[in-house]
Amino acid sequence: MASELRYVGKPASRDDAIDKVTGAARYTHDLTVPGMLHAALVTSPHAFARIVRVDTSAADALPGVRAILTGNGLCYRLGLYLQDKCILARGVVRYQGEPVVAVAADTLDIAREACRLVEVEYEPLDPVLDPRDALEKGAPLVHPDLHTYAHMEGVYFPESGTNIAHHQKVRKGDVDAAFASADVTLTAKFYNPPVQHVPMETHAAIAQALPGGRAEIWTSSQSPYTVRHLMSVCFDVPHANIRVHVPYVGGGFGGKAGLHLEPLAYVLSKAAAGRPVKVVATREEEFNTLPSRQGLHSTVEIGADRDGTIVSLKATYVWDAGAYADYGVNVGRAAAYSGAGPYVVPNCWIDSYVVYTNKIFGTAYRGFGHLEVLWGIERAIDMMTRKLDMDPVEFRRANLLREGETTITGEPFTAGHGSPVECLDAVARAIDWGTPSQPPPEPHKVRGKGIAMLHKAPAMPTYTSCAVVIKLDEDGAADLLVSGVDYGQGTYTVLRQIAAEELKIPIEKVHVTWECDTAFSPYDWQTVASRFAYMGGNAIIEAAADCLRQIRDVAARALDVAPNEIVCDDGAAFVKGQPDRRIAYAQLALGYTFENGNSIGGPVIGHGRYIATGLTHLDPKTGQGLPAQYWTYGAHGVEVEVDTQTGEIEILDIATALDAGKVLNPKLCVGQIVGGVVQGLGSALWEGFQFDENGRFLNPAFVDYKIPTAKDLPKRSQQILLENPQPGGPYGARGIAEHPMISVPSAVGNALFDAVGIEFTTLPLSYERILLRIREESEGA
Amino acid sequence: MHKIALTVNGQTERATVPASMTLLELLREPLHLTGTKEGCGIGECGACTVLLDGVPVTACLVLAVEADGCEVRTIEGEAGNGELSALQKAFIDAGAVQCGFCTPGMVMSARALLERNPNPSDDEIVEAVAGNLCRCTGYEAILQAVRLAAGRLQAKDEAADLLNARGTGTESVGGGKPDGK
Numbered sequence: 001m002a003s004e005l006r007y008v009g010k011p012a013s014r015d016d017a018i019d020k021v022t023g024a025a026r027y028t029h030d031l032t033v034p035g036m037l038h039a040a041l042v043t044s045p046h047a048f049a050r051i052v053r054v055d056t057s058a059a060d061a062l063p064g065v066r067a068i069l070t071g072n073g074l075c076y077r078l079g080l081y082l083q084d085k086c087i088l089a090r091g092v093v094r095y096q097g098e099p100v101v102a103v104a105a106d107t108l109d110i111a112r113e114a115c116r117l118v119e120v121e122y123e124p125l126d127p128v129l130d131p132r133d134a135l136e137k138g139a140p141l142v143h144p145d146l147h148t149y150a151h152m153e154g155v156y157f158p159e160s161g162t163n164i165a166h167h168q169k170v171r172k173g174d175v176d177a178a179f180a181s182a183d184v185t186l187t188a189k190f191y192n193p194p195v196q197h198v199p200m201e202t203h204a205a206i207a208q209a210l211p212g213g214r215a216e217i218w219t220s221s222q223s224p225y226t227v228r229h230l231m232s233v234c235f236d237v238p239h240a241n242i243r244v245h246v247p248y249v250g251g252g253f254g255g256k257a258g259l260h261l262e263p264l265a266y267v268l269s270k271a272a273a274g275r276p277v278k279v280v281a282t283r284e285e286e287f288n289t290l291p292s293r294q295g296l297h298s299t300v301e302i303g304a305d306r307d308g309t310i311v312s313l314k315a316t317y318v319w320d321a322g323a324y325a326d327y328g329v330n331v332g333r334a335a336a337y338s339g340a341g342p343y344v345v346p347n348c349w350i351d352s353y354v355v356y357t358n359k360i361f362g363t364a365y366r367g368f369g370h371l372e373v374l375w376g377i378e379r380a381i382d383m384m385t386r387k388l389d390m391d392p393v394e395f396r397r398a399n400l401l402r403e404g405e406t407t408i409t410g411e412p413f414t415a416g417h418g419s420p421v422e423c424l425d426a427v428a429r430a431i432d433w434g435t436p437s438q439p440p441p442e443p444h445k446v447r448g449k450g451i452a453m454l455h456k457a458p459a460m461p462t463y464t465s466c467a468v469v470i471k472l473d474e475d476g477a478a479d480l481l482v483s484g485v486d487y488g489q490g491t492y493t494v495l496r497q498i499a500a501e502e503l504k505i506p507i508e509k510v511h512v513t514w515e516c517d518t519a520f521s522p523y524d525w526q527t528v529a530s531r532f533a534y535m536g537g538n539a540i541i542e543a544a545a546d547c548l549r550q551i552r553d554v555a556a557r558a559l560d561v562a563p564n565e566i567v568c569d570d571g572a573a574f575v576k577g578q579p580d581r582r583i584a585y586a587q588l589a590l591g592y593t594f595e596n597g598n599s600i601g602g603p604v605i606g607h608g609r610y611i612a613t614g615l616t617h618l619d620p621k622t623g624q625g626l627p628a629q630y631w632t633y634g635a636h637g638v639e640v641e642v643d644t645q646t647g648e649i650e651i652l653d654i655a656t657a658l659d660a661g662k663v664l665n666p667k668l669c670v671g672q673i674v675g676g677v678v679q680g681l682g683s684a685l686w687e688g689f690q691f692d693e694n695g696r697f698l699n700p701a702f703v704d705y706k707i708p709t710a711k712d713l714p715k716r717s718q719q720i721l722l723e724n725p726q727p728g729g730p731y732g733a734r735g736i737a738e739h740p741m742i743s744v745p746s747a748v749g750n751a752l753f754d755a756v757g758i759e760f761t762t763l764p765l766s767y768e769r770i771l772l773r774i775r776e777e778s779e780g781a
Numbered sequence: 782m783h784k785i786a787l788t789v790n791g792q793t794e795r796a797t798v799p800a801s802m803t804l805l806e807l808l809r810e811p812l813h814l815t816g817t818k819e820g821c822g823i824g825e826c827g828a829c830t831v832l833l834d835g836v837p838v839t840a841c842l843v844l845a846v847e848a849d850g851c852e853v854r855t856i857e858g859e860a861g862n863g864e865l866s867a868l869q870k871a872f873i874d875a876g877a878v879q880c881g882f883c884t885p886g887m888v889m890s891a892r893a894l895l896e897r898n899p900n901p902s903d904d905e906i907v908e909a910v911a912g913n914l915c916r917c918t919g920y921e922a923i924l925q926a927v928r929l930a931a932g933r934l935q936a937k938d939e940a941a942d943l944l945n946a947r948g949t950g951t952e953s954v955g956g957g958k959p960d961g962k
Contacts, residue, residue, distance in 0.1 A: 023856035198916050251882060668876070713921065
């Protein structure tokens with residue numbers, strides 16, 4: 001590795017920005033395919049109901065309608081890990097917003113009009129809405145046929161005759177004995193509501209059914225190859241029959257991983273004689289038809305000794321999976337093996353239940369369960385410090401994972417994991433922890449500070465892999481072919497930096513193709529889990545080395561020296577110590593031609609790959625094993641001001657420290673943190689689905705479901721990036737994309753206690769909730 | 782159906798449209814100006830912000846027939862003669878772009894602000910883009926981009942003023958061209 005880095009670690013600007021500031025960037029929303037029809041949906045008004053009758057005759061008669069589908073003709077089962085879902089509801093609807101009928105027509109207006117003409121008769125059933133009720137014996141079963149569903153064996157454990165889609169266990173040490181002998185114990189319960197990802201581009205897909213069981217798909221997906229794979233499984237056709245294009249994607253945050261509107265667009269196209277069909281979710285459908293983050297009910301028990309050592313932790317996580325398992329089962333799994341926070345817990349017992357209910361179903365969302373479990377853990381840790389009369393920073397410092405200790409799944413903690421304690425200390429310093437807040441001028445306002453830790457590893461199969469290809473152009477420039485998707489994170493820019501560094505060419509000469517196409521782009525599992533820069537970066541390093549090997553071989557023959565005598569730099573190959581004997585990459589990229597016309601070599605194309613190594617499945621009974629390729633640790637420190645007359649809370653300061661291993665691009669890293677923190681504040685202060693007693697979703701629009709606007713920013717936001725290198729990471733880097741939002745709610749909740757002396761356990765910390773609790777407390781006093 | 786004529790980014794456009802067609806649909810479909818995005822379709826997210834006679838509007842809430850005889854500016858008209866505008870450059874330099882879906886609307890809201898107020902305060906910038914939702918950036922870099930563009934435009938105006946002043950000066954003395962050449 002070069003001693004001085006030219007591009008890695010530098011604030012390179014993203015090359016997609018020009019397309020995006022000029023309106024030239026084309027998203028799936030913007031695409032038109034010749035002959036394209038437009039689709040609209042009839043969705044269920046009931047949370048749980050039998051479909052008695054569907055009458056589409058009036059819709060059929062409408063001129064311009066090309067296809068109408070109900071679930072009856074569609075005998076397909078979908079599911080990432082557990083095949084529990086139909087393309088359109090069959091026989092029964094399991095959540096309000098579930099698609100029941102779909103229409104493809106010449107225009108969107110006609111398709112919508114046809115949907116209005118469809119008559120559906122339902123027989124409402126008693127829904128089960130609270131996952132804790134769904135666990136009770138005799139609760140209505142959301143999926144009575146659960147025992148018949150195919151699922152990933154040995155990893156997920158659906159329990160037939162119940163609403164449990166998955167039960168993940170972690171068992172370490174002797175928890176009962178440790179609690180019995182602990183000096184101090186604490187039990188607390190917490191709740192997170194379901195929330196929405198809110199990508200600004202709603203889900204969209206275009207599909208065209210082609211002869212011979214083939215299909216071409218354009219989709220706003222995070223996962224072109226997973227779309228291809230799941231389509232292939234669902235429709236029982238070879239992978240090569242499905243071609244998936246992913247153009248620019250307008251945000252994802254996990255919600256566009258997996259398979260969503262693509263199969264529906266495909267069956268509509270089949271029914272419409274192969275005309276391509278475009279399905280675009282309305283904003284309302286994005287809220288109540290497409291999946292959300294799961295809700296979570298947590299019970300956390302902690303046992304500690306008087307000296308401030310945690311001796312035991314027991315947690316029960318009851319996830320509100322909603323009607324279908326999707327990613328929820330893996331969220332329940334990942335959040336269990338991370339479910340005690342980044343602490344040394346010698347005796348640990350975790351039960352994580354992913355439970356079906358009659359609500360919108362859950363999926364991956366930035367943080368993948370960690371924001372939710374750490375809302376409980378990091379609040380409970382703070383509550384424990386009050387029982388012990390210890391400083392929250394001191395207590396955390398004493399119990400954080402450190403070298404020589406093991407995680408709750410038995411993974412040894414090493415220096416290569418990075419430093420949770422440095423993150424803690426960094427945010428404590430940043431918010432001047434230990435110095436009380438300046439009292440605000442208004443007597444009805446109070447201030448407080450809070451700290452919370454975070455950790456997360458990519459939650460992925462043990463065999464997760466990716467590949468990249470680098471092609472050299474005639475002018476010596478490089479084209480990167482990847483099928484991880486840059487839906488805003490900036491990973492393509494980071495990959496360009498790494499390629500420029502490794503190939504020894506200016507970054508301006510490194511290009512990424514911004515449309516993934518499974519026909520040409522090499523395999524990548526999915527763009528999730530903060531693992532694209534790590535895995536893709538490693539693959540780029542290998543592919544660049546492959547290119548340079550080819551360049552050196554040809555240059556050596558052209559210059560009549562041994563290949564190991566050739567050095568590559570500044571876009572040229574030259575003889576070691578004799579920089580004048582050089583050949584520019586441009587003269588080597590397609591092969592070298594001697595003066596007499598003889599030619600050698602050929603087009604330079606490098607191939608690189610990466611596969612997760614050393615990971616194990618978790619023991620089904622104990623959860624012991626190695627689930628994580630790497631962990632990223634971090635901390636938030638927050639100072640808040642609360643108006644005790646209105647409940648309004650203002651974030652005066654929020655500091656985020658992450659151990660990035662190596663900052664590949666400081667500008668993009670800071671951008672991820674600033675954006676992630678504000679998204680975390682959304683979860684902390686405003687966001688949450690509200691349902692009525694029948695399971696109807698009450699706030700499926702921005703007027704009633706508030707996400708942060710430019711008016712809702714923290715007064716100050718500090719970003720601190722630590723660089724304790726990750727062995728095996730590209731230049732020592734770790735993923736950081738999800739982490740900036742993970743413990744924002746916990747830190748705000750802890751600061752809120754410091755300000756008003758009330759323990760909040762339910763999110764969001766809305767002004768209303770804060771004010772009501774302040775009033776309750778003052779009336780009780 | 783209604784016949785309308787409007788100016789879009791300086792070009793006269795004629796169209797025959799149903800009364801129910803929105804300006805957003807007109808721009809994106811018959812006119813193929815897909816830089817203007819639809820994020821909600823009901824005026825809540827600002828992704829479809831365009832300038833209608835210089836005033837920022839959410840194009841999903843304006844009927845195409847209402848734009849008859851008006852001057853419309855969209856993101857496609859922001860770069861003049863192939864050169865990025867100061868705002869576009871500032872969005873890139875400040876790192877204000879992530880997924881990019883809100884960017885056209887943001888730029889148009891900022892454009893309207895700078896045209897009516899070339900030297901906005903931070904509060905005025907926040908107010909100008911408060912109706913444009915962004916889920917990626919956390920807004921900081923967007924606010925910074927608008928500040929940066931305003932600062933650069935001010936500096937350019939001052940330079941132009943200086944140049945003009947000098948030009949006038951030399952002219953009065955020697956009757957020659959600006960810069961005394």
